[in-house]
Amino acid sequence: MGAGLFLLFALFLALSFEFVNGFHDTANAVATVIYTHSLKPYVAVVWSGCWNLIGVLMSSGGVAFGVLALLPVELVLNVGSGAGFAMVFALLLAAIIWNLGTWYFGLPASSSHALIGSIMGVGLANSLLKGGSKFGDGVNWSKASEVGISLLVSPIIGFVLAALLLLLCKLLIRDPALYAAPDKDKPPPPWIRLLLVGTCTGVSYAHGSNDGQKGMGLIMLILIGILPMTFAVDLSTSQTSIEQLGAAAQTISFQMDRHAPGVAMAGSQVAADEISAYLKTDGTVNERTFAAIGTKCREIETLLEGKKQLTELNAETRRLLRSDLYLAAEGMGKLVKQHKLDDPAEKAAASTLKTRMDKVTKFIPLWVKVAVALALGLGTMIGWKRIVVTVGEKIGKTHLTYAQGASAELVAMFTILAADHYNLPVSTTHVLSSGVAGTMAANHSGLQMDTLRNLLLAWVLTMPVCVLLGAGIFAFGLNLLFRFGIK
Numbered sequence: 373m374g375a376g377l378f379l380l381f382a383l384f385l386a387l388s389f390e391f392v393n394g395f396h397d398t399a400n401a402v403a404t405v406i407y408t409h410s411l412k413p414y415v416a417v418v419w420s421g422c423w424n425l426i427g428v429l430m431s432s433g434g435v436a437f438g439v440l441a442l443l444p445v446e447l448v449l450n451v452g453s454g455a456g457f458a459m460v461f462a463l464l465l466a467a468i469i470w471n472l473g474t475w476y477f478g479l480p481a482s483s484s485h486a487l488i489g490s491i492m493g494v495g496l497a498n499s500l501l502k503g504g505s506k507f508g509d510g511v512n513w514s515k516a517s518e519v520g521i522s523l524l525v526s527p528i529i530g531f532v533l534a535a536l537l538l539l540l541c542k543l544l545i546r547d548p549a550l551y552a553a554p555d556k557d558k559p560p561p562p563w564i565r566l567l568l569v570g571t572c573t574g575v576s577y578a579h580g581s582n583d584g585q586k587g588m589g590l591i592m593l594i595l596i597g598i599l600p601m602t603f604a605v606d607l608s609t610s611q612t613s614i615e616q617l618g619a620a621a622q623t624i625s626f627q628m629d630r631h632a633p634g635v636a637m638a639g640s641q642v643a644a645d646e647i648s649a650y651l652k653t654d655g656t657v658n659e660r661t662f663a664a665i666g667t668k669c670r671e672i673e674t675l676l677e678g679k680k681q682l683t684e685l686n687a688e689t690r691r692l693l694r695s696d697l698y699l700a701a702e703g704m705g706k707l708v709k710q711h712k713l714d715d716p717a718e719k720a721a722a723s724t725l726k727t728r729m730d731k732v733t734k735f736i737p738l739w740v741k742v743a744v745a746l747a748l749g750l751g752t753m754i755g756w757k758r759i760v761v762t763v764g765e766k767i768g769k770t771h772l773t774y775a776q777g778a779s780a781e782l783v784a785m786f787t788i789l790a791a792d793h794y795n796l797p798v799s800t801t802h803v804l805s806s807g808v809a810g811t812m813a814a815n816h817s818g819l820q821m822d823t824l825r826n827l828l829l830a831w832v833l834t835m836p837v838c839v840l841l842g843a844g845i846f847a848f849g850l851n852l853l854f855r856f857g858i859k
Contacts, residue, residue, distance in 0.1 A: 382461070385460075387743060388747075392483070393586075400575070400804040401420050401424075401800070402419075402420045404568055404572060404777030405572045408559070408774055409555070419569075419572070421745070421748065423573050425580065425749065428584035428742075429745070432792075433585060433588065433735070435586070437734045438796065439488065439586050440589045442495065442516055444494075444498050447459050447494075449695050457597065457853065460597070462843075463493075463494050465841075466486070466490035483583065484586065484797045484799045485523060485802075485835050486834055487838075489837070490841065492511050493844075493846065495511035495512075499511070513653035522796040523802070526791065527805075529783070530807040534776075554773075568774060568781075575804065578784070579748075581788070584744050584745060596694070605697070605732050609731070614676055614680070614682065620724065621700070622673040623721065624704070625666040625667075625670045627721070628662045628665045632662040635662075646661060647668065651702055665707075671692075671696050697733050773815070780807030
């Protein structure tokens with residue numbers, strides 16, 4: 373009963389995050405078609421919601437697990453513990469609180485920044501509260517820097533490219549109707565209407581394929597922690613894939629051993645601790661690192677030996693298999709990234725094995741994708757108006773024209789899809805709002821500095837405020853769970 377209630381509450385929080393995300397990010401996708409009267413508001417949000425659903429369903433899951441890579445390794449591996457539950461609740465509550473606050477004031481703040489700030493806050497608090505750890509050990513700083521750069525650079529790209537695209541349109545398309553402000557009483561000409569509906573569709577699809585993944589990753593963490601029997605590993609993995617994974621793990625174990633002659637691990641936990649230490653930001657490779665990865669690969673081969681389906685494993689073995697696969701895959705991934713494997717064949721084999729391991733642990737069931745997409749769509753339908761008014765009227769000193777809206781949305785769509793390709797999270801809000809500002813600057817329309825100042829203030833404060841919120845809620849939640857005897 374307790375586990376069931378915990379599961380329902382956790383899933384409610386995760387879907388609430390995506391629901392609130394719809395207030396912010398998906399509202400940006402429908403801003404231009406609603407503001408220009410290309411579609412009626414509720415037609416627009418339903419249309420956008422459908423394409424968000426398609427984007428979510430077509431997503432690879434790479435962004436979802438890329439965001440989760442920011443979390444401390446020990447919390448990811450022990451997500452079913454009290455600390456793991458406190459982590460999930462803290463980062464979700466912190467992001468929801470900030471998103472609701474900025475939405476109330478009509479500020480297009482970033483759900484991505486809010487979630488990532490919360491994750492970093494949890495990691496910092498965990499390193500502070502955990503004995504024997506240095507402050508900051510709980511954050512994957514190398515991954516954080518990658519994510520930070522993508523979140524910082526994408527608005528600049530949006531501003532510059534949208535401005536250039538508008539200037540190019542003025543050069544090539546001479547129809548004055550495209551550069552007019554929307555008429556209050558009627559929709560634009562059919563070809564312009566079709567263009568704006570198309571750009572709205574593209575941004576909605578791209579948003580679902582990127583932002584929707586963040587909620588999916590969090591839901592999978594929750595399911596793995598509470599229902600490891602079903603979700604620790606992908607039970608649909610075929611017999612052929614299991615046999616290939618076991619054989620490849622055995623081959624890699626021999627290769628790892630060649631890098632660590634005479635080094636032996638005293639046990640499974642020793643190997644796990646060795647890899648966990650290497651995966652920290654300041655972790656360095658040595659012979660014991662190779663020996664530990666080799667040990668984990670042998671354990672994986674032993675666990676899979678003779679198995680036709682992963683359903684043949686009991687709950688504890690599935691949990692152990694997931695832990696071994698996660699550590700071995702992340703360890704090999706870091707070796708490849710740091711160019712610690714000189715032999716091209718060995719490097720290729722390690723990369724291939726990591727991909728096979730990830731398929732078993734980093735999977736997302738169809739129902740999770742559908743639930744996230746529905747939460748995004750419902751959030752858009754209820755809370756779109758505040759953000760639409762800000763984007764359409766309060767960024768520039770003149771009303772948003774058809775060409776400006778189309779330019780900003782085209783750039784936002786391609787920027788988000790490019791980020792998808794590299795499994796990086798970006799903020800739809802930041803890219804699109806920056807794109808609108810860029811078109812206003814290119815059009816010499818002028819910018820409303822009060823609005824821009826408020827936007828920049830929200831953007832600058834999002835990360836530090838969510839870091840503090842995430843850390844504080846995590847510490848409070850952990851203390852509360854310990855008082856109830858949950859460890």
